[in-house]
Amino acid sequence: MRWRSFLFFFVAAISFIFGTAEAAHLRPTIYYTPIIDMTRPPCSSSVMKTVWDTKGRTSIKLCPTDYKRCGMEGQCIVKTSSQSTLINYNSTQGDKWRFDVRVGHRCKYGFGVKGYCLDPFYTVAADPKHWPAGSVIFIPKVENMLLPDGSRHTGYFIVRDRGHAIKGSSRFDFFVGFAGTWKTNSFATLGFNEQDNRIEFRAVSGREAEEARQERNYPYLP
Incomplete structure (x- = not known):
């Protein structure tokens, strides 16, 4: 009986080791998605960075820290007194990030x-x-x-x-x-x-x- 018990625990140990090794x-x-409140900008307009869309147009400017957050996270919501705008990172052209800029998009996040x-x-x-x-x-x-x-x-x-x-x-x-x-x-x-x-x-x-x-x-x- 002793050798059977030993065999059982030996097989169980091997199964555990290999099962663990195979686990992904x-x-x-x-x-x-950061929410950027631009109703009261936390920086002066002189240091703001321009948000360029995929066609090289823009109507949004952000403080440098918020601009970086939007690019690093991949998207953000920009709130102004008139509307909320979703901007999504699209690509990099030269030294500028390009964003998709949407108002009222069904993908709210x-x-x-x-x-x-x-x-x-x-x-x-x-x-x-x-x-x-x-x-x-x-x-x-x-x-x-x-x-x-x-x-x-x-x-x-x-x-x-x-x-x-x-x-x-x-x-x-x-x-x-x-x-x-x-x-x-x-x-x-x-x-x-x-x-x-x-x-x-x-x-x-x-x-x-x-x-x-x-x-x-x-x-x-x-």
Whole structure:
């Protein structure tokens, strides 16, 4: 009986070691949509930077810090006394960033690749060489997590965006809407704000992936 017990624990240990080695782990960061209030600009007009659209036109100027935030996060909402404008990073031409500038766009948090709406807490930006738009991943650590709107997370995420610094099959940038990147953010409490962290995940395909996309009304918003 003793040798059988030894054999059982030996097999269990080997299964655990190899199962752990085969598990896929991602390196996370989080990004968000800043809201820039320009009704009372926090800097003088002399230092403001021009927001150029894709045709080289502009009607918006931002303080340098806010301009950088919009470019680094990929999108922002600019509020003035008359309207709210969504600006999304499009490309770099020469030494200037170019933005898509939209008023009343249906993607209220911003949009990713192909104009697909960013879906807070369910969107990831990924390297398109490894994860084309519409790819789905599942993260056990997130399943059933309480979200700011009171709902529970399904654990499924859809690739709707990409980022210049997001390279490789294990790098993902998680979108958190207007929540910001503060430590109190739901995903930050799970360690998603540090790419040195390794979080287990798996790729999802077939019917399971299609059901996840349908639940989130991909490519638009629920």
